[in-house]
Amino acid sequence: MVIGPIGQLVTAKSMPWRPGDEALVLEDAGLVINNGVITDLGPWEVVRSRYNASQVINADGLLVTAGLIDPHTHLLFAGSREDEFELKVMGTTYEDILKGGGGIYRTINDTIRAGDSELISIGLGRLNRALSHGTTTIEVKSGYGLTMEQEVRLLRLINELGRLSKVDVISTFLAHVPPRSGRRDEYVRGVANSINGLRGLAKFVDVFCDEGAFTVDETRVVLKSAVEAGFGVRIHADELAYIGCSDLVRDFNFSSMDHLLNTPESNVKAMANKGVTATLLPITILTNRTSKRPPINALRGNRVPIAIGTDFSPNTWSLSLQLAMELSTHMLGLTPMEALMAATVNAAYSLGLRDRGLLMPGYLADVVIWNVPNYRWLTYELGMNKAKVVIKRGEVVVQYGD
Structure with a gap:
């Protein structure tokens, strides 16, 4: 599975993320998933030329992040x-x-x-x-x-x-x-x-x-x-x-x-x-x-x-x-x-989970494609379910129409 082009991909670079740490913010990106695990990410032009996936999910103009984790x-x-x-x-x-x-x-x-x-x-x-x-x-x-x-x-x-x-x-x-x-x-x-x-x-x-x-x-x-x-x-x-x-x-x-x-x-x-x-x-x-x-x-x-x-x-x-x-x-x-x-x-x-929460190679492919253009909209728009596609271990488990 390849997700791309992605309007904006946002992830931590390492675990834990402390106040003041940098995050990875990629515009016009691509994300590669194989056997339930993230295997690659980067600029869309590079990902598109490198991989010929049977399943491609278009996230043009949309935000992509790791799946949410509720710890309490x-x-x-x-x-x-x-x-x-x-x-x-x-x-x-x-x-x-x-x-x-x-x-x-x-x-x-x-x-x-x-x-x-x-x-x-x-x-x-x-x-x-x-x-x-x-x-x-x-x-x-x-x-x-x-x-x-x-x-x-x-x-x-x-x-x-x-x-x-x-x-x-x-x-x-x-x-x-x-x-x-x-x-x-x-x-x-x-x-x-x-x-x-x-x-x-x-x-x-x-x-x-x-x-x-x-x-x-x-x-x-x-x-x-x-x-x-x-x-x-x-x-x-x-x-x-x-x-x-x-x-x-x-x-x-x-x-x-x-x-x-x-x-x-x-x-x-x-x-x-x-x-x-x-x-x-x-x-x-x-x-x-x-x-x-x-x-x-x-x-x-x-x-x-x-x-x-x-x-x-x-x-x-x-x-x-x-x-x-x-x-x-x-x-x-x-x-x-x-x-x-x-x-x-x-x-x-x-929760002591070191295999998820980041969009990096080797991590579980728990991913959300959001119906918003960038990460700031996640807390800017109130009261709406902004999730468009939810992917769990590389499988699309929730998908909303346009």
Whole structure:
């Protein structure tokens, strides 16, 4: 397969891409794909003269990038909470919603009651929607099972989704919230003691460390067991308040630290020193209607790799990484190039994936042809699905007409 002529091809040159790094921007380019892998790229005249491909996709006047990678979702759950959204808009607090039996515990109950086939059907529908918007790899967390038995069930279903879908699925065990009754210390020890049994089901272990969720000490117990069992570790940190969660960067080699709305600059420097990715979730900032923002200037100044995710969940109902990119520029102040790098190469880096996220020879041929003329339009035009053709491992899996 050859894609060309390409109006504009944009990719990182290496992984990770840090603020201030150069990117490769080629006008009137060509891209060569063979057996699901990128084999060559360069000026269109050179590519056209060198290769006689049976399949040529014309991208004249259009943008071509690597496929989008969503590094943070809670994709597998049953039910919805649109009624609670309306209550929140009208002034009801989340604490009052919890007291009424709603919130995350409502989703846990709905998910536990749903059958496996129902959850698979729900999950495949959501993965197809993400794919239609240009997402070719996605991370999916457990977290709506509460008991370890239910969490294992969800992880098995997440892995099954990866086998059934065109989208590559990266599974993460998430210690989401403690139970509403019983001894927390016993629950945390039980989770920590069970992590070894998750081998083969999850690549990462993640903990929601925050006010109202797990404490710093509880998080440390779970993550210590995860590291000892050989898992990569991630963390929801400092979203609602700063209680010391991001301080754990000094104790663990995180692949990613996510949210970071209340993170002190001293911890940003520690992230930079340890090569940790900061995963920002702007759609959740919007849906939570908060004025807090992650420390963009500190992240940029310390050259911390920045990734972007959707944080898809009952609270943040969007699987469009395009929307997350748009909001990252309009709400958080990322440049259009920073947003693109965050949703491709840096998202891959945060997930430990060294075979995708760049349009370079030897990388997977996960490619999006965009119905826009250049990369700036990806965050300039709002609210539209700008994907025209989505290619996964060299196969056209989504194609829209003119």
